[in-house]
Amino acid sequence: MALDLSKEKGIPLDRQTFNWQQLVNLPISKLDADAFTRARIILMNGLETEAMRFSHGLARMNGALRLSLAQVRRIEKQQQTLVNWLLPADQSILETTIAYEQVAVEVTASLAMREPDPYIKRMLNFALLEDFDHVYRYAALMDRLEGRDANNILQSYTDIRPGRPTADQHRDPADDIRNSFNRKDAAGITKLNVMTIVAAENQTMDFYANVGPLYADPLARRLYAEIDSIEQQHVTHYESLLDPNETALGMWLLHEAAEIYNYAACLDEESDERVRRIWEQMLDWELGHLQVAMECFKSAEARDPFEVIPRELPERAPLESHRGYINEVLDNELNLQPAGAQLVPQAQVPANSPSMAYRSMVNGNGSPSEIAAAGYIWSPGTEITARAAGLWGTEGRA
Amino acid sequence: MNRETASQMGVNKTGIGLSPIDSRAMLEAARATHTLPDGHHYDEWRVRWAREAASTIIGSVPPPSTIKGMMKSAADAITGKRPSVLVDQLGARLAFERTGARLYEAVLAKVDSTMMGGAIRSTLERFHEQELRHFQIVRSALQALGADETAQTPAADIAGVESAGLLQVASDPRTSALHCLDALLTAELKDWESWSMLTALADSLGRSEILPDFRLALSEEEVHLDTVRKWVRGQVETAAKRSAGD
Numbered sequence: 001m002a003l004d005l006s007k008e009k010g011i012p013l014d015r016q017t018f019n020w021q022q023l024v025n026l027p028i029s030k031l032d033a034d035a036f037t038r039a040r041i042i043l044m045n046g047l048e049t050e051a052m053r054f055s056h057g058l059a060r061m062n063g064a065l066r067l068s069l070a071q072v073r074r075i076e077k078q079q080q081t082l083v084n085w086l087l088p089a090d091q092s093i094l095e096t097t098i099a100y101e102q103v104a105v106e107v108t109a110s111l112a113m114r115e116p117d118p119y120i121k122r123m124l125n126f127a128l129l130e131d132f133d134h135v136y137r138y139a140a141l142m143d144r145l146e147g148r149d150a151n152n153i154l155q156s157y158t159d160i161r162p163g164r165p166t167a168d169q170h171r172d173p174a175d176d177i178r179n180s181f182n183r184k185d186a187a188g189i190t191k192l193n194v195m196t197i198v199a200a201e202n203q204t205m206d207f208y209a210n211v212g213p214l215y216a217d218p219l220a221r222r223l224y225a226e227i228d229s230i231e232q233q234h235v236t237h238y239e240s241l242l243d244p245n246e247t248a249l250g251m252w253l254l255h256e257a258a259e260i261y262n263y264a265a266c267l268d269e270e271s272d273e274r275v276r277r278i279w280e281q282m283l284d285w286e287l288g289h290l291q292v293a294m295e296c297f298k299s300a301e302a303r304d305p306f307e308v309i310p311r312e313l314p315e316r317a318p319l320e321s322h323r324g325y326i327n328e329v330l331d332n333e334l335n336l337q338p339a340g341a342q343l344v345p346q347a348q349v350p351a352n353s354p355s356m357a358y359r360s361m362v363n364g365n366g367s368p369s370e371i372a373a374a375g376y377i378w379s380p381g382t383e384i385t386a387r388a389a390g391l392w393g394t395e396g397r398a
Numbered sequence: 399m400n401r402e403t404a405s406q407m408g409v410n411k412t413g414i415g416l417s418p419i420d421s422r423a424m425l426e427a428a429r430a431t432h433t434l435p436d437g438h439h440y441d442e443w444r445v446r447w448a449r450e451a452a453s454t455i456i457g458s459v460p461p462p463s464t465i466k467g468m469m470k471s472a473a474d475a476i477t478g479k480r481p482s483v484l485v486d487q488l489g490a491r492l493a494f495e496r497t498g499a500r501l502y503e504a505v506l507a508k509v510d511s512t513m514m515g516g517a518i519r520s521t522l523e524r525f526h527e528q529e530l531r532h533f534q535i536v537r538s539a540l541q542a543l544g545a546d547e548t549a550q551t552p553a554a555d556i557a558g559v560e561s562a563g564l565l566q567v568a569s570d571p572r573t574s575a576l577h578c579l580d581a582l583l584t585a586e587l588k589d590w591e592s593w594s595m596l597t598a599l600a601d602s603l604g605r606s607e608i609l610p611d612f613r614l615a616l617s618e619e620e621v622h623l624d625t626v627r628k629w630v631r632g633q634v635e636t637a638a639k640r641s642a643g644d
Contacts, residue, residue, distance in 0.1 A: 026450075031457025031550060090456060090559050146565055147496035148558065152550040216570030217504075380548040384496045385537070388530040394538060 003264060003313040005257070006306065010287020016075050023081045027088035028275065030095070035102065035155040036319050037275055040266045041086045042103045043200055043319070044282070047259050048080035050199035054255050058248055065249075068296050072289045079282055086275065091153075093211045094142040094220075098153045100204050101138060104131035105158055107200055109322035111193040112329075114314075120190055120241060123178055124197065125329045126336060126343055127234050132163030132326065133369075134227050140373035141223055143382045151380065157321035160378035164334055166369035169230045170362050172354035175338040176236040183243035183250070188257075188310025191242075195258035196316075198238045205231035222368035229362075249297040250308040256290040257309040265316040405637065456556065459486045460549045467544010479603060481543060487596055488540050489551030494592065495533035497561055498585055502526035504568035505578045512575050521625060528618045532593075535611045539600075542608065561585065576633045583630050586623040593619045 028037055055073040059066050087096065105128060112124035139150035139160045150160055181190055205228060212224030246254070263283040270276040294305045336343040339353065349356070379386055414421035459482040462468045474481045506522050509515055540547040550558075567573055567581040593616040600608050 026454050029455065029457045031552060031555060032455075088456075090555050092558065092562060145500060145569060146558075146562075147493075147498075147500040149548065149550075151548070216566045216573075218571055220569070381537075382496060384499050384530065384533060388499075388534040388537070391527060392531045392534045394534070 002315060003260070004311060005260070005287075005290065005309065005313055006311050008287050009291055010289075011284040012288050013071060013075065013292060016285050016288060018078050018082070023078055024085050025082070025274075025278075027086050028272065030088050030091045030153075034271055035099070035153065035157055036106075037270065037272045038087070038099050038153075039103045039106060039319055040270065040279075041083055041275075042099055042203075043107055043196075044259075044262060044266060044279075045080060045084040046103075046199040046203035047196070047262055048076055048083060049203050049206070050195075051076045051255050051259060052080065053202070054251065058252065062248060064300075065296060068292055069252075072292050075285060075289065079285065082278065083282070086278075092146070092148075093214060094138065094146065095148070095150075095153050097138050097208070097211070097224075098135065098142065098150045100207060101131055101135040102154055102158045103200060104128075104204060105135060105326065106319055106322055108197060109325050109329075110317040110319055111197060113317045113322070113325055114189060115193055116187050117181060117190045119179065120181065120194065122333075122343060123237065123241060124193070125333050126338075127197075127201075127237060128326065128329060129163040129334055130166070130169045130230060130234070132159075132330070133166050133169070134163075134230070136160050136162050136376070136378075137166055137223060137227065137369045137373050139378060140376035141220060143376070143378075143384075144372070145217055145220060147382055147384055149380065149382045150378070157323075159323065159326070162373070163330065166227060166230065167363055167367040168337075168359070169233070170355070170359045171233060171338065172358045173236065175340065175353070175355045176233050176240070177341060178237055178240045179341045180241055180243045183246045183308070186243070187314075188312075189314035191254055191309070192258050192261045192314065192316075194238060194241045195254050196262055198235065198242070199258065201231055201234040201238055205235055219368060219372055223372050226362075226368045246308070247301060249293070249300055252293045253290070253297055253305050253308045256286060256293045257313075259286045260290060261313060261316060264313060265318070268315075269318050269320075456552045457550075459489070459551050460546050462544040463546035464544040470544055484599060484603060484605075485540065485543060485545045486551045486553045487592075487599060488536050488543075488545070489547075489549065490553035490557045491592060491596060492533060492536045492540065492547060493550065493554035494557045494561065494585075494589065495529050495536060497558065497565065498529045498589065499526060499533065501561075501564055501568055501582065501585055502529060504565065505575075505582055508568065508573070508575050508578045514575050518629065525622050525625075528622070532615045532618070535608075535615055539605075539608045539611075560588075576630070576637065579626060579630050579633060583623075583626045586619070586626050590616075590619045590623045 028041070030038075052073055055069045055076065059069045059073075062069075091099070108124050108128040108131065112121050112128065115121040115124060135150070135154070135158060142148050142150055154160070181194070183191075208224050208228035208231060212221055212228060215221055215224065260283065263279055263286055266279040267276065267283055270279055297303075297305050297308075333343075335346050337346050337349050337355070338344075339349055376383070414424075462470070462481075470481065502522060502525060506519065506526065509519055509522060537547050564581040564585050568578045570577075593612070597609065597612040597616050600612055
């Protein structure tokens with residue numbers, strides 16, 4: 001049943017307590033946990049880091065709000081730890097990367113499926129096909145560098161095949177800016193969908209930027225650099241959908257509501273009982289944060305917070321395998337490229353497009369994503385399986 | 399002198415020997431440190447945390463994926479055997495051989511980038527192909543047990559964590575061929591030990607159908623280990639003599 005945000009008060013801030021033992025729980029099992037439990041952990045880490053990023057930014061520009069922001073932000077910080085530290089250490093960086101891209105693909109699909117604004121839905125589908133390609137590129141790298149099968153992480157929920165080729169995703173900033181929705185008439189779910197995807201993409205960009213240099217292999221480093229650059233484009237693409245006329249306090253409300261939107265969905269979907277209890281606690285805490293943000297909003301702007309956020313919380317489509325939806329988008333929207341704020345078939349992109357020049361420049365000395373996946377076709381158990389059988393027969397005898 | 403043959407002397411800044419004044423000041427500051435009275439030490443906490451996690455596992459071995467495998471598994475259970483142990487260990491070998499094949503590819507690339515090559519290269523190629531054969535032997539044993547050979551078993555997962563550093567060494571363009579051969583030596587030591595254990599395990603479980611192939615793999619691993627060990631020793635000795643003459 002949909003939550004009524006005017007009635008749900010959650011847990012007040014002063015009762016949101018923790019110690020280090022409560023914050024740093026035993027992680028989930030990489031092998032036994034469902035891929036979507038891992039995906040929810042990654043997604044909610046993204047929402048929490050976005051909440052902190054926004055709060056720090058606002059505090060730097062608004063003296064009056066500093067204490068309230070700091071009080072809520074302290075809890076957001078601990079929530080981020082509690083959630084993200086559920087990831088296990090035996091999950092390698094590349095495996096975590098595959099999981100991040102699975103999040104990007106499946107979360108985008110779940111948002112797009114219920115998105116009522118056709119322009120926003122088109123923009124979600126557009127970047128979905130790019131993240132879909134990243135799964136394929138990273139899977140090829142992990143197979144060829146480490147001899148590991150990306151499907152151990154994806155668990156057969158998400159396909160490993162090309163989307164819009166990563167090499168073709170590089171664009172001039174002028175082709176990354178979209179038209180924003182109008183805050184006064186956009187549906188509540190539209191606002192929350194955009195807030196969610198901005199958070200997911202921003203954390204992916206930050207993750208790649210930090211872990212890329214941890215690899216020794218030059219191709220791995222370059223592939224992370226290349227895809228990290230695309231993730232920045234995606235953050236630009238998605239954040240430009242937000243109405244720039246929204247007030248700072250309105251944005252705070254939207255951040256809190258987006259966390260509630262997603263924690264409520266996590267709670268509905270979660271199959272792991274221990275993790276489910278965490279989602280329940282986090283949802284209650286976020287409802288408490290929304291109370292603080294609403295009080296600040298009312299006192300500064302003297303208007304109803306529900307002019308900004310929906311009173312009745314919309315329900316996000318479940319995080320599950322969206323193979324059918326994704327295949328449909330692949331069939332119908334793969335050939336699109338932006339010309340300014342609109343998407344057009346590749347053939348209609350003007351020859352003098354700044355993105356064409358930019359693409360030629362960055363790919364001028366070879367494309368890491370093309371090198372990583374040259375001739376790559378995923379097969380269960382990695383490429384080595386077919387090669388070994390070809391060399392030695394099925395029994396291991398020449 | 400070049401990167402491939404010698405441990406070069408240079409501007410390494412990691413020790414205290416280069417900073418006698420600063421390091422003296424640091425030592426004085428460290429000696430002035432007051433520590434809290436003895437509380438629980440790290441070692442005690444480690445024991446406590448390990449106990450708290452006692453009921454938690456890294457992960458499980460998946461059930462057999464074929465009817466034949468399920469029946470075999472049930473029959474083994476009646477005779478008091480736990481087929482999941484063999485499946486887990488085979489899973490680890492499968493993962494290690496697969497990663498080992500990629501490790502050989504990285505070492506081959508390194509050798510190709512140097513003046514080395516010749517006999518070493520052709521031997522490395524042969525060993526690489528033999529690792530692929532060992533992979534296939536394990537895969538076929540897993541299939542015979544009705545196990546899902548595409549699953550990552552707990553022992554396979556841990557083997558991946560253990561060998562992550564070896565791949566980092568071999569794929570780093572700045573490392574020397576000797577660094578890479580040393581990483582390969584670590585892998586081959588583990589490989590030989592694991593095949594030895596696996597062969598004994600298969601023998602003790604009465605898996606006579608897979609023993610000939612396992613013994614073949616073990617004998618090839620013996621040659622790998624012996625050869626790589628000789629290469630590493632030879633390279634170090636040659637480099638030391640050249641360095642002394644520089």
